[in-house]
Amino acid sequence: MGGIRLDGATKVYPNGVTAVEAVSLEIPDGEFMVLVGPSGCGKSTLLRMIAGLEHVTEGRIFIGDEDVTSVQPRARDIAMVFQNYALYPQMTVEDNLGFGLKLRRVRKNERERRVTDVARILGLDTLMARKPAALSGGQRQRVAMGRAMVREPKAFLMDEPLSNLDAKLRVTMRGELARLHDRLGVTTVYVTHDQVEAMTLGQRVAVLRDGVLQQCDTPQNLFHHPANLFVAAFMGSPSMNLVDAAVERDRVTFAGFSLPLPDDSPLAGETREAILGIRPTDLRHSREASPELPRITVRADVVEELGGVSNLLFLLDAPRVVTDATRAAAEAGSDDEGTLLADDQRARFCASVDGRRNVDVGEEVELAIDNTHLHFFDADTGRVLGDSTIPA
Amino acid sequence: MAERQSAGAGLLRRLRPRRRDEPAPGDPRNIGWLYVLPGLAFYVLFTLAPLVHTVYYSLFSWDGLTAKTYVGLSNYSSAFVDSALRSSFVHSAVLIAFYAVIPVILGLLLTAALTRHPVRGFRFFRTALFLPQLIAGVVIAQAWTWIYDDNGPLNWALREVGLGSLARPWLGDFSWALPAIGTIGTWVTYGLCMVLFVSGVQKIPSTLYDAARVDGAGAVREFLAVTLPGLRGEVLVALVLTTINALRSFDIVYNTTAGGPGGTTLVPSMYMYQNAFLYNKVGYAAAVATILAVTIFVLAAIVLRVGDRSERA
Ligand SMILES: Nc1ncnc2c1ncn2[C@@H]1O[C@H](COP(=O)(O)OP(=O)(O)OP(=O)(O)O)[C@@H](O)[C@H]1O
Numbered sequence: 001m002g003g004i005r006l007d008g009a010t011k012v013y014p015n016g017v018t019a020v021e022a023v024s025l026e027i028p029d030g031e032f033m034v035l036v037g038p039s040g041c042g043k044s045t046l047l048r049m050i051a052g053l054e055h056v057t058e059g060r061i062f063i064g065d066e067d068v069t070s071v072q073p074r075a076r077d078i079a080m081v082f083q084n085y086a087l088y089p090q091m092t093v094e095d096n097l098g099f100g101l102k103l104r105r106v107r108k109n110e111r112e113r114r115v116t117d118v119a120r121i122l123g124l125d126t127l128m129a130r131k132p133a134a135l136s137g138g139q140r141q142r143v144a145m146g147r148a149m150v151r152e153p154k155a156f157l158m159d160e161p162l163s164n165l166d167a168k169l170r171v172t173m174r175g176e177l178a179r180l181h182d183r184l185g186v187t188t189v190y191v192t193h194d195q196v197e198a199m200t201l202g203q204r205v206a207v208l209r210d211g212v213l214q215q216c217d218t219p220q221n222l223f224h225h226p227a228n229l230f231v232a233a234f235m236g237s238p239s240m241n242l243v244d245a246a247v248e249r250d251r252v253t254f255a256g257f258s259l260p261l262p263d264d265s266p267l268a269g270e271t272r273e274a275i276l277g278i279r280p281t282d283l284r285h286s287r288e289a290s291p292e293l294p295r296i297t298v299r300a301d302v303v304e305e306l307g308g309v310s311n312l313l314f315l316l317d318a319p320r321v322v323t324d325a326t327r328a329a330a331e332a333g334s335d336d337e338g339t340l341l342a343d344d345q346r347a348r349f350c351a352s353v354d355g356r357r358n359v360d361v362g363e364e365v366e367l368a369i370d371n372t373h374l375h376f377f378d379a380d381t382g383r384v385l386g387d388s389t390i391p392a
Numbered sequence: 393m394a395e396r397q398s399a400g401a402g403l404l405r406r407l408r409p410r411r412r413d414e415p416a417p418g419d420p421r422n423i424g425w426l427y428v429l430p431g432l433a434f435y436v437l438f439t440l441a442p443l444v445h446t447v448y449y450s451l452f453s454w455d456g457l458t459a460k461t462y463v464g465l466s467n468y469s470s471a472f473v474d475s476a477l478r479s480s481f482v483h484s485a486v487l488i489a490f491y492a493v494i495p496v497i498l499g500l501l502l503t504a505a506l507t508r509h510p511v512r513g514f515r516f517f518r519t520a521l522f523l524p525q526l527i528a529g530v531v532i533a534q535a536w537t538w539i540y541d542d543n544g545p546l547n548w549a550l551r552e553v554g555l556g557s558l559a560r561p562w563l564g565d566f567s568w569a570l571p572a573i574g575t576i577g578t579w580v581t582y583g584l585c586m587v588l589f590v591s592g593v594q595k596i597p598s599t600l601y602d603a604a605r606v607d608g609a610g611a612v613r614e615f616l617a618v619t620l621p622g623l624r625g626e627v628l629v630a631l632v633l634t635t636i637n638a639l640r641s642f643d644i645v646y647n648t649t650a651g652g653p654g655g656t657t658l659v660p661s662m663y664m665y666q667n668a669f670l671y672n673k674v675g676y677a678a679a680v681a682t683i684l685a686v687t688i689f690v691l692a693a694i695v696l697r698v699g700d701r702s703e704r705a
């Protein structure tokens with residue numbers, strides 16, 4: 001058992017790419033930590049540094065209380081699960097499970113006991129004599145998990161272990177993973193680029209961008225208190241609506257609309273320009289919302305009916321917010337929201353309203369804005385403004 | 393394997409009724425013959441026909457000019473007790489060690505070393521290693537005859553470093569001629585193995601190596617658990633090709649020692665040549681050729697069979 005601590009961990013590849021830059025992170029014993037970020041942000045590199053598969057250019061890595069920065073992978077007592085499972089193709093399931101123990105000279109009866117135990121937990125008992133080629137994707141995934149589990153390591157490191165499965169199986173395995181973690185309580189570092197996976201699995205989530213740690217917090221806090229524009233735009237689907245706004249004491253003005261700011265709102269009482277962020281779920285159909293909330297009237301340009309909710313997309317009379325952070329987050333978005341109305345240079349907003357409200361394209365709708373949950377960001381630095389929960 | 397497949401196909405047919413003459417998708421179809429027809433025609437014309445012809449000649453006593461007499465299997469029975477032929481096969485066995493076993497082992501070891509410590513500019517080496525494959529046997533034989541010559545570079549080098557007592561006319565030495573020829577074979581086929589293995593290693597997913605390292609494997613276990621199984625196919629191909637090369641080696645022997653000195657480097661193909669063109673025993677030469685062909689066929693089958701078995705076990 002042991003926590004993991006990264007202290008200014010930096011990785012510069014021989015070709016000059018800085019894949020991970022001064023990441024400091026403390027993962028307490030038993031925590032399920034998710035590393036998330038767009039493709040190429042250095043998640044795998046960071047995980048491989050923890051595993052000892054990648055030489056650390058600068059900084060230190062601790063597992064338990066031990067400084068393992070220059071310790072060989074096999075001596076770190078960690079187990080890893082790979083995206084492509086990396087099962088030994090010539091070995092049976094049983095041998096795959098037991099190989100790590102064999103190399104560690106665990107006695108035969110002990111080895112067999114652990115392998116059978118794990119096989120039972122994962123439902124692999126009937127597959128023990130098969131080779132990986134004769135297994136389904138889900139079964140292979142289970143064997144890969146099992147291989148890590150029999151080792152009873154200090155920590156599990158998983159690099160997108162579910163991304164080769166189809167959508168339905170992914171959801172099932174996600175549940176199983178969460179249950180396994182509850183049961184075993186082993187420190188786990190889990191890499192994914194899927195923010196739904198990150199939100200549902202992680203006790204805490206670390207968001208990376210270009211090798212730099214952006215924010216590390218509980219999924220709830222990441223969603224409700226993003227530290228910067230990138231995290232705000234990256235977490236949540238559909239993503240946060242952003243528009244240039246001007247705050248003047250107790251009002252905020254954007255795209256021809258003007259809303260009152262509640263007293264406890266960030267920036268209330270100040271006068272400055274900022275980027276305003278509103279979650280799609282904080283834009284509600286007028287008839288569903290409390291009458292105190294301010295209203296705006298818009299014309300729906302696209303209506304996506306998803307059943308329970310409908311996403312109303314509409315364009316504002318203001319330029320689209322384009323910064324490096326929003327662009328990077330938009331590129332990482334897996335859904336098609338980025339492509340809808342993409343050629344229009346105006347700011348695109350999305351409101352997630354009750355699916356029972358029938359709204360037609362081109363129809364005028366009155367939306368209530370929950371002005372108690374507005375986010376403001378500095379247009380230059382991208383940092384959140386006036387959120388007292390975020391350390392400066 | 394074949395049984396399993398046909399059982400599966402039968403099951404399919406039972407589950408889904410279909411017209412009798414309609415093949416199931418994936419079942420072998422007769423149209424396949426059409427595709428292999430051109431190749432097959434050449435094969436029959438230039439490989440199978442001469443082979444059948446050879447077998448036919450082996451049943452006769454014939455000097456190649458005058459009328460031939462049918463002698464049944466007596467060429468084979470004399471081959472069976474022919475000590476020269478027997479020793480030629482023993483020489484072949486020695487050559488297999490040099491042509492097949494040593495290059496494969498050497499190639500595997502070097503490939504394993506390369507995967508752990510990649511070398512810059514390996515692409516150049518790869519080309520260089522493969523070069524002997526492209527050079528005609530006669531040229532190789534000439535070059536090595538010069539190297540092995542009494543006053544050649546090898547002996548010169550030995551004398552330079554003070555090992556002059558070891559210097560000798562290598563190809564004329566009763567006990568050293570065969571290993572000397574074998575070394576030429578090692579030089580030729582080693583590059584082939586290396587190229588096969590190095591390209592094979594690149595197909596092994598790198599995460600498999602990572603997994604082995606995390607599992608706790610050192611260099612040896614990593615080689616045994618990842619590299620060797622991953623190269624199974626390549627090792628088999630290399631073994632079959634090089635073994636066949638060893639057994640039918642003719643041009644190098646013919647152009648270096650021609651079987652000498654005193655028959656110490658006589659190999660079956662050389663012996664066959666001597667019988668056919670020097671001793672005018674064409675029927676007997678044909679019998680030797682047939683025996684050699686059967687031996688090659690059987691050995692190749694065994695190698696492939698063993699490899700196949702080890703995969704399934
Ligand atoms: N062996 C390498 N040599 C040089 N650069 C590398 C190497 N491996 C990765 N990189 C670079 O380092 C950066 C981070 O790569 P990494 O694989 O960690 O990203 P990732 O976050 O895991 O992305 P993905 O979600 O696509 O897997 C990328 O810019 C990548 O091009």
Ligand SMILES: [Mg+2]
Nearest residue numbers: 043044045159
């Ligand atoms: Mg990755």
